[in-house]
Amino acid sequence: MLTAVIRPSPTRVRRFNIPRPVLATLALSLVAAAPCARAQPAEPAVTKITWLASDHTPVMTGSDASGVTNRVVTYLGKQWPQVQHEIVFANAKRSWQMIENGDEVCRANMVRTPEREKSAYFINTQLTPPPQLVVRRDRLAKLPRNAAGEVQLQRLFSDTRLRGALIDGRSYGPALDEVLAARPANGAVSMYSPKDFGARILQMISLGRADYSIEQDMALVMAGNPKDLASVPIQGASELVMAGIACPRTPWGLAAIRGIDRAYGRPEGAANLREGLMHWLTPETKAHYAARFDAFYRERAKPSRIDP
Numbered sequence: 001m002l003t004a005v006i007r008p009s010p011t012r013v014r015r016f017n018i019p020r021p022v023l024a025t026l027a028l029s030l031v032a033a034a035p036c037a038r039a040q041p042a043e044p045a046v047t048k049i050t051w052l053a054s055d056h057t058p059v060m061t062g063s064d065a066s067g068v069t070n071r072v073v074t075y076l077g078k079q080w081p082q083v084q085h086e087i088v089f090a091n092a093k094r095s096w097q098m099i100e101n102g103d104e105v106c107r108a109n110m111v112r113t114p115e116r117e118k119s120a121y122f123i124n125t126q127l128t129p130p131p132q133l134v135v136r137r138d139r140l141a142k143l144p145r146n147a148a149g150e151v152q153l154q155r156l157f158s159d160t161r162l163r164g165a166l167i168d169g170r171s172y173g174p175a176l177d178e179v180l181a182a183r184p185a186n187g188a189v190s191m192y193s194p195k196d197f198g199a200r201i202l203q204m205i206s207l208g209r210a211d212y213s214i215e216q217d218m219a220l221v222m223a224g225n226p227k228d229l230a231s232v233p234i235q236g237a238s239e240l241v242m243a244g245i246a247c248p249r250t251p252w253g254l255a256a257i258r259g260i261d262r263a264y265g266r267p268e269g270a271a272n273l274r275e276g277l278m279h280w281l282t283p284e285t286k287a288h289y290a291a292r293f294d295a296f297y298r299e300r301a302k303p304s305r306i307d308p
Contacts, residue, residue, distance in 0.1 A: 027148070029182075036138025038094035041257040048084040049076075052095040052107040068109045071276045072125075079225050083265075084270075091193045099248045106247040106256060111171040120246040121257040123304050125264065125273050127240045127296040128216060130230040130286050131172050135212040137204055140230060141210075150235035153199055157183040164189035165201050165210035173241040176234065205229060218280040238294055265303035273300060 053069035073085045087104075090098065095107050096286035100119045112122045133151045135143065142162060153176070156162065168191035171177055177298070183189055194200045203224050204210045220231060245260055247253035263269055274297045278286060287292075 017264075021280040043258075044252050046083055046252065046256045046259055048086065048104070049256055050103075050105045051085060051087045051097065052089060052090045052105050053087050054089065063080065065239075067276065067279065071112070071272070072108045072245070075265055075269070075272050076260065079269070080259055083259070084271075091169065092167055093193050096169055099246060101196050102248045102250045102253075104248070104252050106245055106253075108245050109243050110246040110247075111173055112244050113171055113174055113177070113240045116171070116246065119136055119249055121249055121253050121306065122244045122246050122258055123261045123306070124242055124244045124262065124296075124300065126243040126277050127289075127292060128218075128243050128277065129281065129289060130237045130241055131216050131234070133212055133215045133234055134202065134215045134220065135203065137228055137230050139211045140232070142230065145232075145234055148231045148233075148235075150238075152235050153179045153237075154182075157188055158186065160186050160188045161187065162207075165204055165213045166191055167201065168193045173237060173239075175237045175239070176214065179236075189191060202226065202229065217282050217285055221280050221282070240289060254306070256307055263302045263305060264300065267301045271295045271300035273297070 003142065020166050051069050051073055069087055073087060074241075076083070077085055096116075099107065109126065110120075110122075111114070114126065115120075126221070133143070133153075133156075139149050139162060142159075144152045144154055157164070157179070166172075166180070166189055172180065180189075192201060201210070202215070202219060205213060205226055206226055214234070215231070217231075220226070220229065223229075245257070247260075248257045265272065
């Protein structure tokens with residue numbers, strides 16, 4: 001026989017003798033009435049990842065510049081061999097539409113922004129130098145600049161004497177995207193959806209069909225550093241830009257991005273990413289951002305926190 005104590009008030013104590021079987025029955029009833037803990041659904045199996053990439057063949061040099069995605073696929077093929085990795089060409093605008101639609105695709109080297117995180121899971125893979133204005137050298141004197149020699153983008157977009165050529169669906173980083181979205185509707189800037197990494201845009205500038213674009217070191221290096229083009233820093237866009245691998249914000253995308261992060265969240269993964277980026281940067285850029293790169297890749301050598 002067990003003794004139960006019931007305290008109806010601080011000053012009175014009543015004792016009741018309750019048989020053990022009755023207590024057991026009460027306990028089972030309470031358990032049955034309690035809400036059942038919901039079992040977490042198992043992550044879907046990832047057997048294949050379709051990697052979206054631009055047709056990165058620079059028309060100016062004819063060399064293979066699809067290095068970013070090819071490098072990712074080659075590395076993951078060794079680190080995650082249970083998954084079939086396939087590359088499909090799609091321009092920036094189409095790639096993002098497929099990710100927003102929840103298709104079972106991923107894309108490397110995508111600029112990470114809060115807006116994009118609403119539709120995609122990301123892991124950070126590159127801390128890249130900010131884009132710069134690429135302009136024909138014979139147009140340099142016409143650019144609106146501040147005392148530091150940086151281009152004032154708002155004023156440039158208002159100048160219809162100069163023609164801009166930018167890539168539709170591409171993010172140039174939060175600061176530049178904001179200026180671009182607020183540009184006047186004067187036709188000074190035309191948007192294009194090329195299949196390549198922007199090499200044809202640079203060729204348009206060299207041929208005089210446009211006066212300027214916004215690009216990174218990588219594009220100029222891939223294009224062979226054309227002598228008739230110059231790069232100029234942009235006011236308000238001097239910070240390094242975070243880029244990474246994006247997969248759709250779906251259960252499949254979460255499973256895929258976690259698997260990708262397991263492959264890269266280790267020293268050899270960080271070393272592979274660093275080597276890939278350094279190949280496309282000028283010596284001046286490497287030296288200028290050396291400390292920032294060191295800190296980023298130290299962190300990249302560890303697993304990321306990825307919340308559903």
